[in-house]
Amino acid sequence: MTRKTFYDETHTVFGHHENKLFQWIFSIDHKRIAFLYMIVMFAFFVVALGVALSMRLELFFPGEQLLTPDQFNQAFTLHGVIMVFLFIIPGIPAIFGNFLLPLLIGAKDVSFPRLNLFSWWLFLAGAIIAIVSLFVGDGFADTGWTFYAPYSVNTNTNVLMALTAAYILGMASILTGLNFVVTIHRLRAPGMDFFKMPLFVWGLYSTAWIQVLATPVVGITLILVIIEKTIGIGIFDPSKGGDPILYEHLFWIYSHPAVYLMILPAFGVVSEIVPTFCRRTIFGYRAIAISSAMISIIGYLVWGHHLFSSGMSEWAKVVFSFLTFFVSIPTGIKFFDWIATMYKGSIVMATPMLWVVGTIVTFAIGGLTGVVLATLGITIHLHDTYYVVAHFHYAMLGGVIFMMFAAMHYWFPKFFGKMYNETKAKFAFWTIFIGFNLLWFPMFIAGALGMPRRYFDYLPEFTIYHQISGVGAFVIIFGMLYMGYNLYKAISNGEPCGRNPWNATTLEWQIDSPPLLENFVNTPYIDFEPYDYKDGKPVHDLYDEIHKGR
Amino acid sequence: MEHTETLTESVFIKVFFVLLALTILTFLQPYFMSAELAGTVGIQMFIAVIKTFIIGAYYMHLKYESAVFKFVVATAVITLAIFFIILSFDAIYRNDVNDFFS
Amino acid sequence: MEQHTNSGPEIIYDKAGNPHEVVDYNDDYTGAKLGFWFFLFTELLLFGGMFLVFSFYFYRFPENFVEASSTLNIVLGGTNTFILLVSTYFMGMSLINLKNGEISKARLKIIITILLSIAFLTVKYFEWMAEIHHGIYPDSDILNAKESGIILYFGLYFTMTGLHGVHIIIGIALMIWILILMSGKKVTPTNYVVLENVALYWDLVHLVWVFLFPLFYIIGLGK
Numbered sequence: 001m002t003r004k005t006f007y008d009e010t011h012t013v014f015g016h017h018e019n020k021l022f023q024w025i026f027s028i029d030h031k032r033i034a035f036l037y038m039i040v041m042f043a044f045f046v047v048a049l050g051v052a053l054s055m056r057l058e059l060f061f062p063g064e065q066l067l068t069p070d071q072f073n074q075a076f077t078l079h080g081v082i083m084v085f086l087f088i089i090p091g092i093p094a095i096f097g098n099f100l101l102p103l104l105i106g107a108k109d110v111s112f113p114r115l116n117l118f119s120w121w122l123f124l125a126g127a128i129i130a131i132v133s134l135f136v137g138d139g140f141a142d143t144g145w146t147f148y149a150p151y152s153v154n155t156n157t158n159v160l161m162a163l164t165a166a167y168i169l170g171m172a173s174i175l176t177g178l179n180f181v182v183t184i185h186r187l188r189a190p191g192m193d194f195f196k197m198p199l200f201v202w203g204l205y206s207t208a209w210i211q212v213l214a215t216p217v218v219g220i221t222l223i224l225v226i227i228e229k230t231i232g233i234g235i236f237d238p239s240k241g242g243d244p245i246l247y248e249h250l251f252w253i254y255s256h257p258a259v260y261l262m263i264l265p266a267f268g269v270v271s272e273i274v275p276t277f278c279r280r281t282i283f284g285y286r287a288i289a290i291s292s293a294m295i296s297i298i299g300y301l302v303w304g305h306h307l308f309s310s311g312m313s314e315w316a317k318v319v320f321s322f323l324t325f326f327v328s329i330p331t332g333i334k335f336f337d338w339i340a341t342m343y344k345g346s347i348v349m350a351t352p353m354l355w356v357v358g359t360i361v362t363f364a365i366g367g368l369t370g371v372v373l374a375t376l377g378i379t380i381h382l383h384d385t386y387y388v389v390a391h392f393h394y395a396m397l398g399g400v401i402f403m404m405f406a407a408m409h410y411w412f413p414k415f416f417g418k419m420y421n422e423t424k425a426k427f428a429f430w431t432i433f434i435g436f437n438l439l440w441f442p443m444f445i446a447g448a449l450g451m452p453r454r455y456f457d458y459l460p461e462f463t464i465y466h467q468i469s470g471v472g473a474f475v476i477i478f479g480m481l482y483m484g485y486n487l488y489k490a491i492s493n494g495e496p497c498g499r500n501p502w503n504a505t506t507l508e509w510q511i512d513s514p515p516l517l518e519n520f521v522n523t524p525y526i527d528f529e530p531y532d533y534k535d536g537k538p539v540h541d542l543y544d545e546i547h548k549g550r
Numbered sequence: 551m552e553h554t555e556t557l558t559e560s561v562f563i564k565v566f567f568v569l570l571a572l573t574i575l576t577f578l579q580p581y582f583m584s585a586e587l588a589g590t591v592g593i594q595m596f597i598a599v600i601k602t603f604i605i606g607a608y609y610m611h612l613k614y615e616s617a618v619f620k621f622v623v624a625t626a627v628i629t630l631a632i633f634f635i636i637l638s639f640d641a642i643y644r645n646d647v648n649d650f651f652s
Numbered sequence: 653m654e655q656h657t658n659s660g661p662e663i664i665y666d667k668a669g670n671p672h673e674v675v676d677y678n679d680d681y682t683g684a685k686l687g688f689w690f691f692l693f694t695e696l697l698l699f700g701g702m703f704l705v706f707s708f709y710f711y712r713f714p715e716n717f718v719e720a721s722s723t724l725n726i727v728l729g730g731t732n733t734f735i736l737l738v739s740t741y742f743m744g745m746s747l748i749n750l751k752n753g754e755i756s757k758a759r760l761k762i763i764i765t766i767l768l769s770i771a772f773l774t775v776k777y778f779e780w781m782a783e784i785h786h787g788i789y790p791d792s793d794i795l796n797a798k799e800s801g802i803i804l805y806f807g808l809y810f811t812m813t814g815l816h817g818v819h820i821i822i823g824i825a826l827m828i829w830i831l832i833l834m835s836g837k838k839v840t841p842t843n844y845v846v847l848e849n850v851a852l853y854w855d856l857v858h859l860v861w862v863f864l865f866p867l868f869y870i871i872g873l874g875k
Contacts, residue, residue, distance in 0.1 A: 111683045178690040185618060186683040190664060190672030213629050216694040220701035224811070232791030233807025234800075235705060240807075241800020245644075246708055249637055250701060300629060301636060313643035319636065523674045525666045559748055566741045573737060576866055577730060580874040587714055587871065594866035601862050609744050610855045611848075616682075619689060626693040630700040637704060641711050 005514040006031045028113035034099035048082035056473040059466045072456040073142035080145025085169045092265035097204045103508035104198045106189025108518045111182040119175040126168035133161035149236035149247040163222045170215045177211025192526040198506045202289045203268020206296035210261045218254030252303035260299035266403035276504040277353035278345030279536040284337035291330035298327040309383045324374035351425040355406035362398025387447025390440045417513040418494030424486040431479030438472025505538040556614045565608045688849040709804045716801020721872025728779045729869040739768040743854045753841045826850045
């Protein structure tokens, strides 16, 4: 008996449509909305990769190759704006959060499905405005994705459009966060209290709080720059008594919690994958859950470490350095618990687990180099060098994006009911992992030796580092395209697999692949903790209970 | 499920008069208390905070809501307070000589 | 929107046989209120950010701020304070009326709130015009010639009262929308969460003014 899946039928916001496209872009089903985000985000990801490649090519030799100095400034701004605002902040929550959150808590949708669709439309509007600003007037902004005043106020490039786009994208993020928090509070299946939720849900919960509480601050900051540019109120203009450092404070009050917004869902993904492929309960469930909340909280206190060399008071620097050291502790707890779970577990090194192990290596490097940068004496030397660039790419690419790839491989069978080619997936992993380290590791050294970031040109002694990185860039992009191709082929040609090919324990594996429109025919009652394994097998199987009477 | 109505008309009116009195107080304060600027700002903000509690508890119904609502409000307010406190380290000490480590 | 054949909430049973009601996301009064409170926080943080900026510069230029504040019209500002306070009374009462089934009283109070809001905006308009006629507006030559603290004070004045005014306009639009919903029986004595949320929004708009007014007007009073 073929049941109708969410691909076959849907709810839309404006009533019934015959047209298939309208059934997707007006759908209020959280699973379809996840797809809508996925398509737009991956398209922009590819664009940003192209921009990055152009920068690496430009920097392959000293001197000017294919970009003028002004175009180079626009290139790193465009790369940053797309990657940060259009890809990594929506990131895992927009795709995997949207698809999986209701499934993980036993709900039929999120609390506000129409608001969910509206968030996507806002996201699309912001993306379009950002892209349009590439082609009109003086071209894309050249301020860096950080839009520091007073340059952002004075430059003639399309900063106003970029800021407007960022503001709209921020609104989309806020509404999604709001939706997720209320969903988690209200729609958990009966019996599932907070400490019976899967850890990915804890990650999404902590992330959603940050989305709601931090984003408005950057919202007002961007509005203030827009007002400053248009009517000149003077708050960031030194000639009128304004303070550019205040801009930096306001900007980073959001943008630092934003990086936790990026990594917390990724940590949640790790916590889902590790117990499944070690075939046992996760070590320290409560510690991991609470550490997510702690990272979220402490993450609000550390923004000044982006301002160490901008002219803050010494007192402020000491306070921020101390608090930044502190925030590494909850992350350390998570790493310890994951490794403790793996210790003496019967590990299945399938592709998702391979990605997790890779991330544990790369994010550890990213995180530890962050602690180095938090040290006041060293940071003066390393600030605004390639060391910082390597640090945050190890954390963001090697942490968040690697986990996005892990999530893609872990939940692929749930989205499509099929399995991809394992050998090709593993080959893609190794290519990406090797390319990644070739691309970014030399930058730690170059940065420590003095290579500044966002520089269009450099002294000849740095050439070798840029060239190794350049080769790495080609390798990693080839790997990513190969990985994408493998997954794409599997959508139509993959082996059909059952609803739970990994023998996992969480609720999303106890329903069909792909899921029905309403997810659960009957809501299950949850009186057990997640990741309940006995002798390597899941203890609970609620499939029949969920589908009784269908 | 509707909870039983706890905010009555008479409570509402009483709260209005309390707020009115506090508002009048804010106008009179600079005249009968010749405080320095810091004192004036302190008292005015103190009155504003009291008004906030009253408006939040009664007009915005928080007194009668479940713990979740109170927790959510408290978190937002504390977050904002933290921003003020930490930013003040820079605002106050910005122009001090940086000689901590010399 | 699809029609739901409402056969009542879904009830499921645990192992001991106890019934549990499953929350229906299409009919969740608490969820609707909770979601709106989260939205109010974003507003709190938005205005909070502006107050951060204000405090920063007030700390830096206290005498300039006091001097500039003393040039504002306390009568107009004070009138607006009372207008707004009274309007929150009417807004809140309209909700109480609606819950008691007194629909026409509720409607009247919302209309009064709208009129008071328009009065607020009118007074604000005259205040702004007074400044602008004196040549005090952002980036004007007269303003730019003054001291830094005064330039920043008026920059913040126009920005913050402007942002507040935008929220009042949005509030008026929301109130008109509520009146339409009430005529269409979408907002009723048993289904009033939308009015409750608009009343909460209005209380927040009032709260912003509760802080804005003393910081802009009172600090220069009596000087």
